[in-house]
Amino acid sequence: MRVVTAAEMRAIDGAAIAGGVPGMALMERAGAAVARAALVLRGPGGRVVALCGGGNNGGDGYVAARVLAEAGVPVSAVAIAAPDALRGDARAAHEAAVRGGVGVAPGAELAALRAGPGDVLLDALLGTGLARAAGGAFAAAIARLAELRAGGAKVLAVDLPSGLSADTGRPLGPCVQADATVTFGFLKRGLVLHPGAELAGAVEVVDIGLPRAAAEAVPPTAELLTEEEARALVPPRPPEAHKGDAGRLLVVAGSPGKSGAAHLALAGALRGGAGLVTLAARAEVLPFALAGRPEAMSLALPGEGPLGPGDLEALLAAAHGMDAVVIGPGIPRGPETAAALHAFLARARLPAVLDADALNALAERPDLLAALPAPVVLTPHPGEMARLAGTTIAEVQRDRLAVAAARARAWGCAVVLKGARTVVAAPSGAPAIVPAGNPGLATGGTGDVLAGLTGALLAGHLPPFDAARAAAFAHALAGDLCAARLGQRGLLASDVAGALGEVWARWGR
Numbered sequence: 151m152r153v154v155t156a157a158e159m160r161a162i163d164g165a166a167i168a169g170g171v172p173g174m175a176l177m178e179r180a181g182a183a184v185a186r187a188a189l190v191l192r193g194p195g196g197r198v199v200a201l202c203g204g205g206n207n208g209g210d211g212y213v214a215a216r217v218l219a220e221a222g223v224p225v226s227a228v229a230i231a232a233p234d235a236l237r238g239d240a241r242a243a244h245e246a247a248v249r250g251g252v253g254v255a256p257g258a259e260l261a262a263l264r265a266g267p268g269d270v271l272l273d274a275l276l277g278t279g280l281a282r283a284a285g286g287a288f289a290a291a292i293a294r295l296a297e298l299r300a301g302g303a304k305v306l307a308v309d310l311p312s313g314l315s316a317d318t319g320r321p322l323g324p325c326v327q328a329d330a331t332v333t334f335g336f337l338k339r340g341l342v343l344h345p346g347a348e349l350a351g352a353v354e355v356v357d358i359g360l361p362r363a364a365a366e367a368v369p370p371t372a373e374l375l376t377e378e379e380a381r382a383l384v385p386p387r388p389p390e391a392h393k394g395d396a397g398r399l400l401v402v403a404g405s406p407g408k409s410g411a412a413h414l415a416l417a418g419a420l421r422g423g424a425g426l427v428t429l430a431a432r433a434e435v436l437p438f439a440l441a442g443r444p445e446a447m448s449l450a451l452p453g454e455g456p457l458g459p460g461d462l463e464a465l466l467a468a469a470h471g472m473d474a475v476v477i478g479p480g481i482p483r484g485p486e487t488a489a490a491l492h493a494f495l496a497r498a499r500l501p502a503v504l505d506a507d508a509l510n511a512l513a514e515r516p517d518l519l520a521a522l523p524a525p526v527v528l529t530p531h532p533g534e535m536a537r538l539a540g541t542t543i544a545e546v547q548r549d550r551l552a553v554a555a556a557r558a559r560a561w562g563c564a565v566v567l568k569g570a571r572t573v574v575a576a577p578s579g580a581p582a583i584v585p586a587g588n589p590g591l592a593t594g595g596t597g598d599v600l601a602g603l604t605g606a607l608l609a610g611h612l613p614p615f616d617a618a619r620a621a622a623f624a625h626a627l628a629g630d631l632c633a634a635r636l637g638q639r640g641l642l643a644s645d646v647a648g649a650l651g652e653v654w655a656r657w658g659r
Contacts, residue, residue, distance in 0.1 A: 151379075152365075153372040153583065154336045156278040156316040162335065165364035173239045177206060179358040180334045181213020181243070184272065184308055187332045187354060188218060191304045193268030197224035200272040201260070201291055202244075203312075204231035209240030210308050211274025216243075216250040230257045230275055230291045257287050260294050267302035271295055273326045274308040278316035278338055283323025288312070292324040299327065307331040310338055311349045318549045319346030327351075335360045339551060342374050342583050344570040372551060375574075375582040380623035381657040383616045384607065396425030397609025400472045400500075401602065402457075402465065403479040404431040409438035411480025411506065414595040416446045417647035418602025419476065422621070423654070424609050427602075430468045432482065456484025462493055469498045476605035478508030479598040488515035496523035501608045501617075505529045505601035513537035519561050526563040527608065527618045529601055535567055555581045564614040566604070568597060572622045576615040584619075587626030590633045595643030600625045603650065624653045 154162070167173050188198050200215040202208035208231055218225040233244050233254070248254060255263075265271055275291055276284060284292060292313055299305050305328045310316055313325030319340040331350040333341060340346040341353050387396070399419050404412025412431055416439065419427045426447065429439055433450040440448055449468045451461055469475060475498065477491060488511040495502055502524050504512070509530050512519055519538065528538075532550075536543045539557055546553050546567070554567040558575035567573045570589075575581035603625055607617035628649035632641050 151374040151376055152336050152370050153339050153342055153374050155339055155371065158368050158371065159278055159316075159336065159338065161368045162360060162364050165367045166360045169361055169364055171359065171361065171364075174242060176334075176358050176360070177209050177213055177239050177243060180210045180309075180356070182217050183334070183356040183358070184210060184214035184306065184332050185217035185221070187330060188214065188270045188272065188306055189223070191270045191306055191330060192223070196268030196270060197226070197265075198270045198272065199263065199265060200225070200227040200274055201295065202227055202229055202231065203275040203288065204235055205240055205277055205279075207277035207308055208236070208274050209243035211272050212240070212243040212247040212252070214272060214274070214308070215252045216247040219247075219250050219252050226253045226255065228255050228257060228260050228263065230260070230287050232257075257291070260291060263294065263298070265298045265301065265303035269303040271298055271303050271305050272308060273305055273312050273328060275312035275326070278310050280313070280315070280322060284313050285323075289324045292326050295326055299329075304329045307350060309333050310340060311346070314340050314346050314349055316340045318551075319343030320548060321345070321349070325349060330354070332356055334358045336365075337374060339372060342571065342585060343550065347571065370580045373580050373582050375584050375619055375623055377586070377623065377627065380620050381659070383612065383620040384624075384657065384659050386659055393425030396423055397473045397606065397611065398426045398428075398471060399424040399605050399609040400428050400430060400469050400475040401605065402430045402475065402477040403481060403598070404429070404435040404439045405480050405482035406432070406434060408480030409435045410595060411598045412439035413441070413443060414598035414643050414647065415476055415479040415602035416440075416443050417644065418599035418650070419606045420445050420602075421647050421650035422603035422606025423659075424606035427606075428468065428472075430465065456482045456487055458484055458486035458490050459493070462490055462497075465494050466497055469494075469500055472500060472609070473611065474501045474503070474605050474608035476503045476505065476601050478503075478505035479601055481507045483507045483511050485514070487511040488518055492518045492523065495526070499524055501525040501614060503527045503529060503601050503605045503608065505597060506534075509534045509538060516540065521562050525614045527566060527604055527614050528561070528563055529566040529568065529597065529604065531568045531597060551581060551583065564618045566600070566618050566622055568600070572626065574615070574619045574622050579615070582619050584622045584626050586623055587629055588633050588638055590638030590641035591626070591629040591646070593641060593643060596625075596629070596646055599643050599647045624650060628653050
């Protein structure tokens with residue numbers, strides 16, 4: 151499902167209008183959709199009040215108010231932007247609302263507005279083009295909406311909650327908390343990235359008659375990955391499949407004190423459907439990592455201490471005949487680990503998942519990141535991404551989509567930026583946002599399960615971007631299935647690994 155920026159939406163609207171679709175026709179359809187949504191939110195005997203700013207967002211609010219008035223619904227409007235300042239379609243919408251019997255109060259009367267349970271307040275203050283914090287009368291209106299919502303009224307945002315960045319999902323300053331949002335044509339990035347996804351409430355995307363040609367004139371730059379799309383990435387096994395067809399996966403993981411990371415990566419790999427899984431680790435790690443995992447094979451890496459050049463030949467021998475490799479969960483890391491991993495990837499030429507301490511090792515040698523010598527999926531959480539990119543966690547979280555896409559292009563690999571609304575990006579094409587998952591996944595070991603799962607799909611011969619997207623969605627959905635049974639607070643990484651079987655059953659895989 152396509153997700154657009156504010157600039158892309160403006161370009162699509164512009165192409166539609168240039169192609170002969172009247173702007174007023176688009177506004178009429180948008181306002182009518184808002185009116186329908188207001189009727190759903192409205193309680194018995196409730197009234198609707200549209201808070202209208204300038205520009206097309208305010209115009210949509212005036213159209214909605216007029217449509218409701220024509221339907222006999224008690225409705226009024228508050229002009230936060232002076233009607234005399236309105237131009238074009240917005241001015242025409244205001245005038246039509248007044249002719250249609252909608253009472254329009256000046257913004258100065260907002261403080262006296264009363265609303266409560268059953269009432270609906272339309273947030274038609276500021277549209278998708280907002281680039282700075284709302285101030286003055288608009289900030290006051292946002293604050294008043296919050297007060298009235300606290301008193302029981304419902305807030306319906308028109309296209310986007312006012313004050314929210316349409317591109318990042320971050321509030322630019324004072325921001326509306328909506329119960330529901332009606333957005334037009336396409337999802338905006340800010341509606342699917344946190345915290346915008348929460349501030350928007352229930353989001354409805356409505357068709358307002360934008361021609362396909364207008365949308366195709368603007369190349370897509372992001373998508374919201376649906377469950378059906380994720381399912382389609384994982385092919386069903388043919389009836390004659392054997393374990394070799396399902397893929398042979400090498401997992402390089404674990405160290406003293408971190409054997410659990412290896413155990414969970416194995417669980418993710420096995421539940422992910424790999425036909426044969428082998429763990430390579432120091433000898434002292436194997437008994438603990440393999441406990442309760444009789445399905446996995448193992449290979450003891452000689453020596454002790456951090457992985458380094460001395461492990462290269464043993465790793466290459468272990469990789470012989472494998473289809474993919476997972477490196478990183480809990481590995482012993484030292485100053486030569488990054489160079490050893492780079493040399494291994496260059497000689498093994500296997501699709502690889504690099505996670506956890508493999509990423510931390512590479513962060514110490516950023517010169518090795520560009521053009522990694524194999525098809526690679528990186529799976530960083532925000533802290534690991536900050537170290538890899540030489541920035542801060544705050545900068546990563548400020549625009550997760552842009553950071554993941556930029557790093558995937560720069561490094562020439564697939565990137566899974568984990569967190570609320572995980573982002574999966576490739577060196578080219580539109581990155582994907584994963585709408586599944588919950589805060590219960592914020593617990594130790596869930597990333598190890600994801601690494602193993604991604605590796606299993608790579609070993610099953612999925613291209614890196616497809617394996618990364620499918621794994622990220624399946625992992626998040628498994629977390630949701632667990633939370634539905636167990637709650638979020640008590641969720642364990644091993645629960646998520648086990649629930650992958652439920653995902654495959656649900657998907658018929």
